[in-house]
Amino acid sequence: MRRILAALALVAAALTVTQQPAARASDNGQSIRPAMGWSSWSFVRRWPDEAKLRAQADALVSSGLAAKGYVYVNLDDFFQKCDANGFLVDEYGRWAIDAAKFPSGIKALADYVHSKGLKFGFYVTPGIAKNAVTRNTRVEGTAYRAADIADTSATHKNYNCRNMYRLRFDHPGTQAFINSWADQMASWGVDHLKIDGVDATTVADVEAWDRALRQTGRPINFALSNNLPISHATTWKRLANSWRTQGDVECYCGPGPNGSGFPLTTWAKVSGRFNSAASWQQYAAPGGWNDLDSLQIGNGDQMGINADQRRSHLTLWAMAASPLLLGSDLTALTATDLAMLTNDRLIAVNQDGVAAQRIISSGVNQVWRKRQAGGDHIVALFNTGTSGNSTVSVTWPQVGFTGPAEVTNLWSGAAEGSAASGYSATLRPGETRLIRARPTGGTLTRVEAESAAITQGAVESNHAGYSGTGFVNFDNVVGSGIEFPVDAASAGNVRLTLRYANGTSVARPMSVSVNGGPPVVRDFPGTTTWDGWTNAAVDVSVTAGANSVKLVATTADGGPNLDRISLR
CATH class of the missing domain: 3.20.20.70 (Aldolase class I)
Structure with a gap:
């Protein structure tokens, strides 16, 4: 099918946007929204x-x-069985499960979780166990042995049994070993894998696990932990579905062993x-x-x-x-x-699917903002202190728009009426106020896709729910595209909203440029069906008068079907 839209949030960087677009996320199809x-x-x-x-x-x-x-x-750590040399292993060098804790086995546990309509998660750390090397276990499906792939001169970080040797990634048996472990997890029904002990020295391990999980053919959400260096952020983003940005949130200050228990x-x-x-x-x-x-x-x-x-x-x-x-x-x-x-x-x-920006950080006062695809602004005000009330204030221009807005308290659901130019709240220590601000001023400019200049595509009407007389379905070729003429009453930042449908499960990359500015390419997710229209919106800068918004397919798949664009 032809399609054209990924322009979505794309146009973000098409012009003077406040942030550069982030590197492309993992394309394994998992965690389109944050896991819960x-x-x-x-x-x-x-x-x-x-x-x-x-x-x-x-x-x-x-x-x-x-x-x-x-x-x-x-299931996190400590499901394994250890001796003085570290983790006990099976015949292929993989961690042995503690049968006293899990007498029915991990697959039976995963099956039970699945029977409740839930998903099952598992845990691992990089490397190969010392006991695997000592026993010189076979690498499943190969003639290789653990001693062939282990670097016994160096160990990995491990928080339980320790004694995890690093792997030799110059040896073909290493990927085969990790593949066999991933295959075992997939056969058990694992849906989420946390790999712990990740740092700047373990990029090769993360890459190998990413390949291993993909080759299983099972959808597995891939999470990295913990306290990963931000200097490698684009690498973690390319390989995984989430990454721990700091150390543990637990205080380890409880009365039990190792600080367990409440608090x-x-x-x-x-x-x-x-x-x-x-x-x-x-x-x-x-x-x-x-x-x-x-x-x-x-x-x-x-x-x-x-x-x-x-x-x-x-x-x-x-x-x-x-x-x-x-x-x-x-x-x-x-x-x-x-x-x-x-x-x-x-x-x-x-x-x-939007991560908020911090726009105010002054003493104990913080304000964060995000703008949702439909155009609503979500604003969080915090008093992060431990004593004393504090008044936290923000103006609508700081949030990203001008004019009045209807305010809703998102914790209580209560409508707070119209606020002309900003918002303020006096907060107790540790308290927050979370609001939705829906602008009520400004004019809306809307352009139907069927009225724009189309290159290698066609106007169609065979899917319900479109506005106007139809939508644009672009040819499945690189370079198919569309160009919209847009008039703006004045120069400045505006919200560009694109209405589209993508009836596949594969995100569609598109380039977007405004007024001939540098094109920006991003992927955009499916909407389940071709009748499943949704909005994607971004802030862009326009000039007063005539403007041009251009979208171009960057792969042979084309982009999603495009219904219209609008600016406010």
């Missing part, structure tokens, strides 16, 4: 077992969280994410997200942060488009926290 679910590390910690994981899966469903999109049940975190641990979220913001995009670590909400104040701080915690994660992987005990959810986690408006802010 639960992970065992924060609460279960070093003592996971079959019964505990099943209980958390049950609670995810019975609480209503699964129905809201929290679908992953991720699970502190406000200092949570508020320490504000700066890293601002630094990493530019790298987030559909298919790849900045992971701020587990969400420590669910069990009330015993989590280690009060209700105001927990709302701020969720607000920051939502604005940053971070994965929402709960770290609490789902079998003991409080009503207050469950209401937070199931707030549809907060979930929508997280799942809109």
